[in-house]
Structure formats: C-alpha cells, structure tokens
Amino acid sequence: MTVGLHYRPGEASRVAYWDSDCYNDRVVSELNVTNRESFSMPEDEKWMWLALEEAKKAAALGEVPIGAVAVLDGEVIGSGYNRKESDLDPTAHAEIIALREAAVKVQNWRLIGVTLYCTLEPCPMCAGAMIQGRLSRLVYGGKDTRFGADGSIVNVMREPSFNHQVEITSGILEEESAALLQDFFRDLRIKRAKQS
Numbered sequence: 001m002t003v004g005l006h007y008r009p010g011e012a013s014r015v016a017y018w019d020s021d022c023y024n025d026r027v028v029s030e031l032n033v034t035n036r037e038s039f040s041m042p043e044d045e046k047w048m049w050l051a052l053e054e055a056k057k058a059a060a061l062g063e064v065p066i067g068a069v070a071v072l073d074g075e076v077i078g079s080g081y082n083r084k085e086s087d088l089d090p091t092a093h094a095e096i097i098a099l100r101e102a103a104v105k106v107q108n109w110r111l112i113g114v115t116l117y118c119t120l121e122p123c124p125m126c127a128g129a130m131i132q133g134r135l136s137r138l139v140y141g142g143k144d145t146r147f148g149a150d151g152s153i154v155n156v157m158r159e160p161s162f163n164h165q166v167e168i169t170s171g172i173l174e175e176e177s178a179a180l181l182q183d184f185f186r187d188l189r190i191k192r193a194k195q196s
C-alpha cells in the first residue's frame, strides 16, 4: 500500500498517513501535518495507528487510554480498548477484548497467524491470554513500568518453559502511546484539582 508520511528530522515517530482505507484527513489534521511526502509506511506502524485510535476511544470515556487491534492476513479481525471502569470488569483490558473478538471471527481460540498490536506492554493477565491463545506475534508501543509482563515487572511473555512462544516487537509508536497516557493523566489531575 502506498501511503503518505510526514517526518520531521529528529522526530521520526510524529508521522501521519493518508490514501489509506482506514485513515482520513481528520487524523492527518489532528497530527498537524505540514509537509507531505509519499513512501511506504512500515506495516507495523500502520496497524499501531489503529490501536492508538482504539486507545482514544477509551480516553473519551474517561478510561486509561490503551488500545489493541488483532490482524490476520492484512485484515483487522478484532479490536478493543480499555473498558474497566465502564464495564466494572477488571478483565476488560483492550487486549482481552481484541483477542476475544478475533477468536469469534476465526471461530477458533487458537490465534495462529494473528498479530496483536497493543499501545502498551501487556500486563500478566493479557500476556497469559496471548500464550493461552497461541498468538503468533505481539507488537506493542511503550513499556508499562507498573504492570508490564514483557520484562518491566515480570517476564511472562518470554518465559521459555511455556509450550508456546510469541514473537515480539516493541517500541512501535511508543512516543504517541506515551503522549496519550500523559495527556490523559494530566487532564485527570486538572479535573481533580478543580473539584477539590
């Protein structure tokens, strides 16, 4: 797929794309694109932008902005965003919701060939679900220093004793993921300060 990208030197991750089925001018303008060049966006970044869009849906509901999309053969087969507060459900993490939707779509709990894109390093529960689901590949953005199960706190994802190993790529659109979280918590602090 040919897409447009904008890069500023030294700020490589501030990118946007268009001429794509799944993105539009609104997103491009949100990212304040001033100079358009055309070249191919790396596949992982393309899907991670969609995971970030999911994360924004969580923020709009007052939920911590974390999003995920499951992709198989170039098609989104599941998506989710954090809904813990809305659903009063401690398991309503973006990844779990996306994995469940993907399994229903392929009519198989074994998610062979599926890549899950998450804006943040998964927690131990989600890491466990990925291994249980025989997920083929995980791509995530930033590290989670509170709950991260790919080495930040524990290393569930790369535990060699498990009978299934997930291929992992991290750091994709990490700055965008972190910026969403920072903005969310800053707004929350402002809101709470006004209330007190």
Ligand SMILES: [Zn+2]
Pocket (backbone or CB within 6 Å): 093, 095, 122, 123, 124, 125, 126, 127
């Ligand atoms: Zn989780």
